[in-house]
Amino acid sequence: MRNLEAFEVPNDGEIALCEINGRMQSMNYNYANVNAFTNTLECYPKIHITRDLLHPVTSRDEGKALFLPVNVSFLKQLTQIYYEQGFVEALHTASAHNQIIISKGALMVLDILKYINKIRILFNPNIKYSGTNLINQFSQTRNWLSNTIRCISWHPHTKKVAVVTCDDSVRIFSDDNAIMPLLRYKHQRNITCVAWRYMSNSEIAVGHENGITVWNIDANSLVSRPSISNAVFLKLPNHKPIMSIAWSPKGDKLVSCAACDNTIYVWDVELNKTSSQKRPGSSGNILLKWSQTGEKLFSCSNGLVFRVWDCYTWECERWTVLDGRVQTACWSSCGTNLLFATSTETVIYGLIIKTDQIFTSNTETSSSQAIPLIDTSKIDIEGIVVGGLIQCMESDPKGKHLAVLFQDTNCVAVFNIVRQPMLQIIPSSLVIGLPEEKPSIISFLQHFEAGTCLTIGWSSGRVQYYPIIYTDLSIPNQVNTSLYPSFNTSPF
Structure with missing residues (x-):
């Protein structure tokens, strides 16, 4: 080696x-x-994003300082908190009410939710981490939490690149920098990944903490800030934070995985429909890689398990590492070689896929073996x-x-x-x-x-x-x- x-x-x-x-x-x-x-690089965009180009990240509470406080009824206040901050925060407000029946009822519901959450954490430890810390732990980006640039994705057919920055903006650079589309949306927070659609000039999927936003950017539009009417929002309960997305080479399917969900979803974006691929052995998935031939799909969990799927039958071969998890992986152009590295070893492994049967239980007759290629x-x-x-x-x-x-x-x-x-x-x-x-x-x-x-x-x-x-x-x-x-x- x-x-x-x-x-x-x-x-x-x-x-x-x-x-x-x-x-x-x-x-x-x-x-x-x-x-x-x-x-050879003269026609490619020059990119340098300094801190003064970033948009300040604001919270909803900052605008409240502009208004004088008024006395409102408890029911109206509770309804307002429910719509703005959610059910749990409304319960916390109700628990502080001066009426004993309302406060004790709210405290009882909060206790029940606390025990339910403990049971969920027992089966899925990732839930106890906050969204940003979880993303920073599993992201392919180094120091995702603090770096200016979080993702770079080149268009598969044109000289166009999407750059994701820490202010949750997606900037589209091209050889013609006269207009630089800026993709921002209030629910598009903590962006983790971005992927251009194959066989399309204008569609791009953005994975983030709340789901997936698929933008359609009109190449002839003179608008530098496309509205959300040009986007489709894909979301499923408990399928978050989205850690990886990948378009099939034909552009007809989009796959996604989330750190707190052990189900991999295959989306039909036009119909907003999904089919799921679920296998036991993990509490979430963190990386998806589609081979360039479209025949195989690599997926890895946040545990010992990773899989290689046959995209015609959607059957998979299960493989485990000795310790840690698969940190990163990539396919060869022919789709017969898979390189990967784990989170605990300074070694790059190679997997040679010669037949449809990737792994067999008998290591002596197996046609493919994960072999160490280089010590890093x-x-x-x-x-x-x-x-x-x-x-x-x-x-x-x-x-x-x-x-x-x-x-x-x-x-x-x-x-x-x-x-x-x-x-x-x-x-x-x-x-x-x-x-x-x-x-x-x-x-x-x-x-x-x-x-x-x-x-x-x-x-x-x-x-x-x-x-x-x-x-x-x-x-x-x-x-x-x-x-x-x-x-x-x-x-x-």
Whole structure:
């Protein structure tokens, strides 16, 4: 099993900007500019979200300070609290009433609800966590609770990207930045994931603490803030917080999972109907990944269990890890290789799917085995610490590269994926941010003619492009080969 020692790092004071024909190109971070090496990114949007661009998050109670208090009847006050804050808060208000019958009745109901909640926590421990803490624990985004950028999702067919920020806004950037749609809704709180619909130019699903909002953005509209009339709200009782959503490659189905619900739902968005896939062995699910061929669906629980579903029969093969849970996973482009990492081991595992029968009880005759591919234990390479437990992994659409984001080291590791004669992961390059920057989230462009391109959301709100270019694939004048020899490059 390989380790991370094969990585070569940029020279002191330099950061990696791109990779051309297997050679990492770097430049001093004070005047770093990827356009000095390649012109392939000129038509892509430049994204840097600073704190002054964020919308302040306000609570409903702030507007009450503008009005003078008035005396209202108890029944009217109770009704108002019920509609604004819910049944439980209305009971707390009733328990403080001066009439003994009303207060004792409210206290009795609150005691009953407390014992019911204890029983629910016994069967599903995740309920005791607040929504934001639970999301932060299971999210693919590093430090989800405090980082500016929480999600990045590239459109599968056009040069368009959705960026989710900590103010619960979804900003749509494209090659034409004249109009930047901003998707906001009062019930769209604590956004966890976002996914563009395949075979569509305008639909995007946003998963959040309360459910799923599917927006339809008219490409010809001049409105920068689409109204909720352009959206469909999908919600089911106890199916929250939504942790992962995924569109099928045909765009006809949307799957979702929630941290406090062990049921995976398959949505027909047009009809607002669902079918459910439920298996015992967990109290919730945290990650869904549809293979690019559409034949398999990966799902993992918040416990030891993960599954690979056959999307034709909706039968699944059940697999368990020894400790912890599956933290992150990704498919190869052909849908026959699955890479995953757990929350307790510094190892990337590979799963080779050769037949419809993924796992068998007899390990000697099983056609597929989860095998350790690379050890990601922390090491120091020329003063740069890399490795540790893995936060997120993404493979590029062509299945040639793997990007890995770690939980507590500040490098994004890029590997080459080799499938023949056997599945291997080979260290390629390390991407380091500017001083004081930490990586938050990673995502690959869906279509990049010159090779592939990784995008990294940094803690400063900057989105970096890291293109991996092969000159035999690029069109003329896309790579400035006459420019980059004049700069210092790494020996890789």
